[in-house]
Amino acid sequence: MIVIPLQVVANIAHVVLDETGPFTQDWITWKQVFLLVDVICCCVVMFPIVWSTKNLREAVRTDDKAAVNLMKLTPYYENNRVQDLA
DSSP, X not given: OOHHHHHHHHHHHHHHHHHHOSOSTXXXXXXXXXXXXXXXXXXXXXXXXXXXXXXXXXXXXXXXXXXXHHHHHHHHHHHHHHHHHO
């Protein structure tokens, strides 16, 4: 529940740091911290999607409802995976 707001705050702070420039000693450290927070938040969001997709692929063999759910979830997973690589 806190992951998305944390990611938004980290990205806003990263933009503010980029705009202010390296005026403080710890400028690079803070940029790296906010980047790390952003990457961790992305992983926290993507992990359940990947896990669900994997489980649904296994369940498709026995259940038609799982096949429908997999069809709904797969485009979201595919789109986000392509954007993360770019």
